[in-house]
Amino acid sequence: MLGKLIKHEFKAVGKFLTIVASFMVCLTLVGAIGIYVFTPHLYFYLNGITIDGTQNLSFFAEIMTSLYVLAYFASAFLLTAGTYIYLWIRFHNSMYGHQGYLTNTLPTTPAKLIMAKMITAVTWVSASILLLIGSIMVLATATANASGAKTNNNLPELAALLRESRISVPWTIVLYFSLAVAAIIFSVMMMYGSSALGQLAKKNRVFATLGFYFAMTMVINVVGTFALAVNALIINRDKFGEYFYIFRGINLIGFTFLVLAVVGAVLLYFLTYYVTSKRLNLE
Amino acid sequence: MTNTNETVSLVRLKNLSKKYPAGPMAVNDVSLRLESGKIIGLLGPNGSGKTTLIKMLNGLLKPSSGTILIDGNRPGEVTKKIVSYLPEHTYLPENMKVKDVIEYFADFYADFKTERAYEMLSSLQIGQNSYLKTLSKGTKEKVQLILVMSRDAKLFILDEPIAGVDPAARDYIIKTILANYNENATILLSTHIITDIENILDEVVILENGKAIVHSTVEEIREQKGKSIDAYFREVFSC
Amino acid sequence: MSWKLDSDRPIYTQIVERLQIQIVAGEFAPGSRLKSVRDMAMEAGVNPNTMQRAFTELERLGLVTTNRSTGRQVTEETEMIQKTRNELAQTQVRDFLSRMGELGFEKKEVVSLLNAESKNAESKTIEIKEETEND
Numbered sequence: 001m002l003g004k005l006i007k008h009e010f011k012a013v014g015k016f017l018t019i020v021a022s023f024m025v026c027l028t029l030v031g032a033i034g035i036y037v038f039t040p041h042l043y044f045y046l047n048g049i050t051i052d053g054t055q056n057l058s059f060f061a062e063i064m065t066s067l068y069v070l071a072y073f074a075s076a077f078l079l080t081a082g083t084y085i086y087l088w089i090r091f092h093n094s095m096y097g098h099q100g101y102l103t104n105t106l107p108t109t110p111a112k113l114i115m116a117k118m119i120t121a122v123t124w125v126s127a128s129i130l131l132l133i134g135s136i137m138v139l140a141t142a143t144a145n146a147s148g149a150k151t152n153n154n155l156p157e158l159a160a161l162l163r164e165s166r167i168s169v170p171w172t173i174v175l176y177f178s179l180a181v182a183a184i185i186f187s188v189m190m191m192y193g194s195s196a197l198g199q200l201a202k203k204n205r206v207f208a209t210l211g212f213y214f215a216m217t218m219v220i221n222v223v224g225t226f227a228l229a230v231n232a233l234i235i236n237r238d239k240f241g242e243y244f245y246i247f248r249g250i251n252l253i254g255f256t257f258l259v260l261a262v263v264g265a266v267l268l269y270f271l272t273y274y275v276t277s278k279r280l281n282l283e
Numbered sequence: 284m285t286n287t288n289e290t291v292s293l294v295r296l297k298n299l300s301k302k303y304p305a306g307p308m309a310v311n312d313v314s315l316r317l318e319s320g321k322i323i324g325l326l327g328p329n330g331s332g333k334t335t336l337i338k339m340l341n342g343l344l345k346p347s348s349g350t351i352l353i354d355g356n357r358p359g360e361v362t363k364k365i366v367s368y369l370p371e372h373t374y375l376p377e378n379m380k381v382k383d384v385i386e387y388f389a390d391f392y393a394d395f396k397t398e399r400a401y402e403m404l405s406s407l408q409i410g411q412n413s414y415l416k417t418l419s420k421g422t423k424e425k426v427q428l429i430l431v432m433s434r435d436a437k438l439f440i441l442d443e444p445i446a447g448v449d450p451a452a453r454d455y456i457i458k459t460i461l462a463n464y465n466e467n468a469t470i471l472l473s474t475h476i477i478t479d480i481e482n483i484l485d486e487v488v489i490l491e492n493g494k495a496i497v498h499s500t501v502e503e504i505r506e507q508k509g510k511s512i513d514a515y516f517r518e519v520f521s522c
Numbered sequence: 523m524s525w526k527l528d529s530d531r532p533i534y535t536q537i538v539e540r541l542q543i544q545i546v547a548g549e550f551a552p553g554s555r556l557k558s559v560r561d562m563a564m565e566a567g568v569n570p571n572t573m574q575r576a577f578t579e580l581e582r583l584g585l586v587t588t589n590r591s592t593g594r595q596v597t598e599e600t601e602m603i604q605k606t607r608n609e610l611a612q613t614q615v616r617d618f619l620s621r622m623g624e625l626g627f628e629k630k631e632v633v634s635l636l637n638a639e640s641k642n643a644e645s646k647t648i649e650i651k652e653e654t655e656n657d
Contacts, residue, residue, distance in 0.1 A: 004390055012376070094376075101374040105341050106391050107363040278345055282338070322569050454524070454567075461564045481529055483569045502532050502572075511529030 005116030039146035096199035165244035182261035189268035196275035292316040299349035309335040311493035320466035327490035367436035377416040400433035477513040524567025537576035
């Protein structure tokens with residue numbers, strides 16, 4: 001049943017999100033190609049050499065670059081915030097809107113309904129973030145190669161420093177990877193939790209949902225600051241100059257937030273579950 | 284050894300009540316037994332508790348007190364497998380095609396009969412590749428009815444199936460309900476339009492202010508009161 | 523389209539009456555098979571249980587027989603059908619005579635009225651025939 005729910009959830013959200021992702025991929029390709037084509041011209045222009053003695057080409061290049069940057073930022077925004085908002089609206093409509101009459105009478109439990117949507121959302125958000133990072137790296141590499149700059153790979157150096165400080169590299173990677181996943185799960189559950197609370201309202205559900213979301217952000221700000229403060233007390237600041245203590249300190253903070261994200265996600269899950277099964281308020 | 288005197292009713296409501304936080308009792312101490320193989324009308328004016336009762340039967344609302352048993356189970360995952368519900372308004376995703384929705388139902392409901400659904404759709408000449416949002420309101424409602432009636436459920440709950448529908452469509456809906464009736468199922472019809480539908484009812488349950496004030500067979504009312512159900516209903520609510 | 527049925531009288535009795543008339547008038551031949559309860563119910567636009575009750579009543583009246591292999595059929599006993607035909611006719615005549623009596627008509631007047639009316643009906647059909655022949 002969970003598998004079926006996930007399958008249909010992917011089907012439902014896939015179309016829009018694939019379009020957004022494809023758009024990003026196209027833009028990245030265009031950008032990379034553009035960089036390779038225009039950088040030599042840019043170089044010549046900056047050095048006072050033009051192709052045919054006019055300034056027109058560079059003007060054209062300026063316009064294109066501005067347009068491209070605009071499009072790229074819009075695409076990046078759509079890919080990140082847009083994906084979130086789209087998934088949020090999707091959750092709200094399918095669970096608590098008119099479609100809720102269909103969803104909540106399916107022969108399954110609220111737990112599976114929520115899990116299916118969460119898994120789908122987390123997968124898409126993660127894919128979108130990876131896509132964005134990939135896109136930026138492609139453009140950066142293109143820029144570097146086109147202008148003949150040298151790219152440094154600093155990662156081996158970092159790994160060596162970690163090993164010197166007797167901090168396990170594999171575990172550090174696991175830590176930050178888990179933190180990323182937990183943060184994504186938590187952010188998705190924040191949307192779902194505020195949606196669930198929002199549907200309790202009789203009127204103006206959208207306002208109620210946003211209100212609850214805002215309240216939750218306040219809470220995590222406070223909790224986060226508090227956690228940082230506690231960490232600051234624990235971390236030994238006297239020897240902070242040494243790499244060992246820097247890395248230990250950062251990893252401690254990372255670990256704290258991992259725990260907070262997991263606890264928060266679990267709490268929000270149970271909140272959403274409780275509201276959906278016992279306090280459903282379909283219009 | 285089975286005791287044939289004790290039949291397990293398909294639907295058993297016992298002292299069922301629902302009170303919303305800031306309001307009166309929407310459903311007030313209702314006790315009913317609904318048997319299999321009947322077409323039952325759920326009647327009552329606005330605010331009588333019909334919608335609340337239907338939501339509770341579907342597990343969309345939790346009772347404040349009392350119990351609901353459908354085929355011996357409380358509303359939940361198990362009952363949803365045998366209850367087919369047609370809400371009052373459109374509830375299907377607009378951006379799906381007709382055939383996508385059929386596939387959806389077939390995937391989730393083991394008792395869904397795909398051939399039956401396609402038969403009914405083609406007799407109405409509704410294209411399976413049409414997007415739901417391109418269909419007229421009346422056609423959408425027929426599609427929903429077809430989906431609901433294509434299941435071999437034990438309890439069909441139809442909320443206002445003929446309200447706001449033209450007479451020809453009404454006939455079609457009534458015929459569809461009769462065509463898919465079987466002795467192992469119960470059809471619960473909630474309506475405020477009684478005249479067109481009373482000839483197909485076995486029993487009626489009349490709600491007033493959350494209480495079930497009448498539960499009787501239709502023939503009894505006709506024989507004893509010498510009135511149509513519609514006339515009887517008006518009489519009951521004229522005081 | 524559903525049958526025209528009065529909602530303030532039990533439906534099954536009205537169905538019985540209607541089917542009686544159809545059988546007596548020969549619309550359903552003796553021994554012919556009747557449609558299933560469900561099909562008849564859909565045609566009439568009534569609850570299948572109601573239709574079932576009507577059939578049971580017709581069986582009780584002897585107009586319909588149920589056989590395990592052949593299903594439901596109109597009785598083959600034409601005497602039974604004749605008997606019902608006469609009974610129905612008698613009821614109509616009795617009602618008619620009593621109503622005419624209320625209007626103050628005597629039997630002789632009633633008879634001459636009947637004769638005149640049936641002659642009228644005959645000539646009307648002849649007129650229609652003539653008209654169609656002239657076209």
